[in-house]
Amino acid sequence: MDSIKVFAPATVANVVCGYDILGFAIDEPGDEIILTKNDFNKITITKIEGDGGKLPKNPEKNVVSHVIRLFLEKVNSTQGIDIELYKKMPLNSGMGSSAASSVAALVAINELMGKPFSRQELLPLAMEGERIACGNAHADNVAPALLGGMVLVRSYEPLDAFKLPYPKGLSVVSVHPHVDVPTGEARKIIKERISLKSAVQQWGNIAGLVAGFCTNDLGLVSRSLEDVIIEPVRAMLIPYFYEMKQLALDNGAIGFGISGSGPSVFALCEKKDIAEVISYKIKELLNQKNIESESFVTKINDEGARVIN
Template sequence: MKKVKCYAPATVANVVCGYDILGFAIDQPGDEVVVSFNTHHKTVITKIEGDHGKLPLDAEKNVVGHVVNLFLDKINSKQGVDIELYKKMPLNSGLGSSAASSVGALVAVNELFGNPLTREELLPLSMEGERLASGNAHADNVAPSLLGGLVLIRSYDPLDVVKLPCEMDLHVVSVHPHVDVPTGEARKIIRQQVSLKKAVEQWGNIAGLVAGFCTNDVELIGRSMKDVIIEPIRSMLIPYFAEMKQLSLDHQAIGFGISGSGPSVFALCSSHEQALNIANQLYSFLSSQSIECESLVTKINKQGAIILP
């Protein structure tokens, strides 16, 4: 029986100042999803590995089953589908774990059915996976995982997504401290109103960040990776955030921030050697504070989810 396997990459959402509207994909880690036809006329999750038993096998309660059912409704198919999910990243990590699962399932099942939908048409379906996972159908994780590179969500209603130029050979340090910051909880603490002064400063940083990527201006990117609205609140949930940020900037990182809702943090770097040094520095620092973590050096993923042989 034909099987299709898809790899969907992790993501860094917000990119410091672009709350819910900016995100980029990274090469590692990522999830793998395998789909195949069945004769049960329903969606069945047959296997989940790597989640330590935390994710439901019920297709209606798991994002992979949920988005596959939405896909089948979209193409008016009653065909049954079996799903295998291989989690390659921690849950609630700030790396777009649920997004990678949703995107992997959709790209795989779309391939299984002969690609009746474009990637852009899969995007709203993948956003519904985010709604199931966190209560909010945001796109700053699913869009870059699906499309690759750096993505701007210009508007949610109507949905308007732009893949931005990302030609520079930038490296990303990703550090996941072993502390728990659920996405839903991280959203609850965000202020619903901000001053006009702070809003103007934030708009300038977002525009500067976009302009920096479009013009390959690393210094402008660095100056623009500042968040005066979300980071001051969310960083309180991440132990030693200020110290990690200063350590990274002291070692010439372009910028540093929270990955998604945290607890993962990231540093954007100009070279592989610089990124390795910062990754080692951050790992050693957290270890000295008795905080376990994983650190890795990766790159911006420019192609998004791919079908594997």
């Protein structure tokens, strides 16, 4: 095999109360990458589309070429690779754009080189792509993009990430308002110290959310989708966040929150028709406020990154 094409999905990180430890993949949008072996032992980026010219083609500065280089070093290979990256999701959206690119690249190069690593073994390399992208090697985007489904990162040192069961019929509304909230800046405003009272409340919500997913208890999931630490700070960066949240809950959402670091938001819904109504109403609200947006109504993606051909 000399060439391969891979798709990796967008993700919803944190899932409201699980900062840096919970995330799930969604069916769309996502990124596509084509890798082709070359004979001159160099990693080159031959094409990037869909980024509006924002991403560097210099292989020393791009997260895709960075993780491919790390992979090849790990297998002691000097194989040359030509990269084509097709961004089919918005940058700096809170939907795991850099994670999707890194994961697609790693799954592709792993396939090209004979699959020396499992998906779990690729995860630390994908996290290094996040370090380049935003300064922090977190796994709550790359893990679900790589493994699919709902993922819990129990520990970073040592790394311990695994898939959780979840109600399979859930629908997800993802809305991306066209406002700028860089991931690095969104991380900087988070408080480094919190009260024990807030910590206890957050731990209870995380435990309740995991228990609700594992037992298909949507009432428990709904009660647990509450963030008393991160959301109150980051919500200030997202125009009309609380108006969108109230609108979603009033129209039947199980829960609502910020997708990753924002500005995208998401709602979990029991049925697709509820999700479609919420998607329409949130877009309508933003349109009234003269904020352009795009929305997606999908299922949770249980497969993760996949080979297209």
